[in-house]
Amino acid sequence: MEDKDSCNGVCEGCPSQEGCSGAPKPSRKGIKRIVAVGSGKGGVGKSSVSALLAVGLAKRGFSVGVMDADITGPSIPKLFGVDSRPSGNGEGKIIPPKTDRLGISIMSMNLLLDDPKAPVVWRGPLIGGVVQQFWNDVDWNGLDWLVVDLPPGTADAPLTVMQTVALDGMVIVSTPQELSALIVGKQARLAEMMNVPIMGMVENMSHVVCPHCGEELRVFGESHSDQIESNFGISTLARIPISSEIASLGDRGLIEDYDNLSLLNELVDGIV
Secondary structure, three states: OOOHHHHOOOOOOOOOOHOOOOOOOOOOOOOOOOOOOEEEOOOOOOOHHHHHHHHHHHHHHOOEEEEEEEEEOHHHHHHHHOOOOOOEEEOOOOEEEEOOOOOOOOEEEHHHOOOOOOOOOOOHHHHHHHHHHHHHEEEEOOEEEEEEEEOOOOOHHHHHHHHHHOOEEEEEEEEEEHHHHHHHHHHHHHHOOOOOOEEEEEOOOEEEEEEOOOOOOOOOOOOOOOHHHHHHOOOOOOOEEOOOOHHHHHHHOOOOOOOOHHHHHHHHHHOO
């Protein structure tokens, strides 16, 4: 990152511009609000939360798109049941396919591969280049909301998104374990370094609801969300239970059919 004390305020031609948190953001391309969904580690259900957030926004009547910036581990097309290739508009722009039910625009690396099951074995610069193309070359058509599903961690691809896309904020996804709470701190510090506001945290896999008595069982231990709020000032937007319904809908590409409006409203109310 560029040392602010040595910055002369002239970005054009600066050799440190790419890694500078103070560099000017690009145009918003007519998109009203842009939110990233990130996590400091994999396996916490970040893509599922991105999908549910997009569904909740679309069910509020907003026009919504999802940019799957997890280039080497794309999950968004599977969750939404989208397998159509993007098309061109004749003017050098890519038109992302839309979902059948709610008309959510989807852009993902998996939609560009001849074999969606093939691994993407690329180094950082190539991955960063694709992320930039998803922002610069895709016609997002003046959406109300764009949800950016970040790859886990704090390496090249998340940095590229934060430097390239005019983010309004970030939602951090965690799980109840103390280890995940520690990793949230890394993600929070990265967002702060890149001047990206944190809108809140979603605690995924928070509990299991007993189908017989309705008791909430904390299979991953007690929540550390209060500790996170105390340490980093990050409020909890929603607590998502381990749900066979969410898992089944995602596996079948039917995540748009999720109709727990109470949970969807918790997610959406925290950012709109």
